[in-house]
Amino acid sequence: MAGHPGASTLLAAALLAAAGGSFAQEPPYKAEILDLKATILDLKGFPSDTGAGVSDLTARVDGLAARHEGLSVRQDKNAVTVSMLGDVLFDFDKAAIRPAAEPTLQDIASLIKSGSGGKVVIEGHTDSKGSASYNKDLSLRRAKAVAQWLASHGVDPSRLSTKGLGDTQPVQPNKLANGADNPQGRAQNRRVEFVLPKKQ
Template structure:
């Protein structure tokens, strides 16, 4: 006997499981291999159901294929995160990971002087290490996002955050990363990670995030 399941119900459940991981809540101890295998299985279930007309066999095959693909991607992302942590020397740079996202956060106060887009010479080595990591793992792409605190004019802050992100991107390109793998954007003061009411909070909000994702499917 062939069992059939309501496709929309199972698909919705699988996608809900796949969406449970919030990239904004990053866990430095997360295991990419385990998490992406789980997500891959959920999404594979949806694909298997669609291809087989909603049969249990199709769902199981889809889940197995999806889990294998997710585990492969996760394994590579785990390796990329480990290699990057080993190559970054500045203790003020944080590297956190969750699912298929690797976030490298560089405080702007160690990257730039006040109101400047000239990168500090002391960070050139760590940016070169980041570039080497991206070259070592070519099946990934990076979005460089500049952020400021809320001091000063909002439009000026947004423009400054874009130019600073572009400056970081330029160093990565100069170190051999293909420009097609990079995107530089700025959000100004619009995405704080803590309150701007204290100097300590404003310092945390002034940052450049490098968001690395796998390009494999």
Template sequence: MAAILALPGLAPEGHASSYTVTAGGAAIGDAPSRFAEIGLPASHWEEKPQPSAAASSGGASSFGAKGMTSEARLKTEANLSALGARREGAAILVELPSDVLFDFDKSVIRAEARPALVRLAEVLAAMPKARMAITGHTDAMGADAYNQALSERRAVSVRAWLVGRGIAAGRLSAAGKGETMPVAPNANPDGRDDPAGRQRNRRVAFLIAPDG
């Protein structure tokens, strides 16, 4: 569950950005053992600048951000857009690939993943009433119990990292769902492995409740 994170830096002033997963470079981490046989290269993120709706219109926040200055709201919108956030009812959902956050079979945050987590910490700092549920997910490779434990360790690791950045522990919960909540098939209809689907399933979800 490894990948290379390419974060070229903050988007231009007044703009947000989103990330698209592309293929390129040599495989690392678990890629040789799990992907090499089909030649799937490692994934990395490339920033795709796009105007923030809030920044361009000056209107209400598209993520429901409130109780902050215009400058803070625009920065929060930019961070959420850069993280690929979307609204889930009254909540905000961010999903980051585990391949980006962690090396294969590990729960220690990769140095290359820290810029994305810094953005997340900045969002929480700007929304002091918000609470966030952190949930780890895996693909279906390996034993169920092992995947469950790994997903839990990873969620706890991210929580500890954010606490270390000054976010109150009481605002954050951490849980793991293992392989029980896939967002894509782990295998093709003919039973063959689906590496792209498994890659989507390896993720950490962050559900932010803005009003606590």
């Protein structure tokens, strides 16, 4: 009989040790959860840390073009250029911004404000209808109207410059090879372009 109390004492000790062992697992387990939470917070902070990066700028511009009709994107070594169709921005032969264009401009304003610096050039372009001097003046008035809109919606005016290039830089032929008018080509040439520097 004397051996039985010893056995039950050993059993109780073993159970206590097992229970104690499971309790002992809790603090490291909780520490791992805390570490995981810290990692999640670090990851959440990651995009803002690299907001001025070239790949991030490209991704944000591509996302912008996917969300809005009338936008296209091209890039070279130094800049990403967002092109916005003039027919989306303006009524025919006018330089007043259409209300329907404002959501797109709001997103472009956010894109510019989220960059860490660098001057954004706003270029106005026209088709070849009308005289070269008239087109240059119209394209400049349109670029200035866009810059003024952006400045009134929180973009630092010192980060904006404007150019009126008229019909000197078409992206499509204004006329077909046979000399006939090319309305689709002219529509592509009527545009405002936002040239965002990659090195901000």
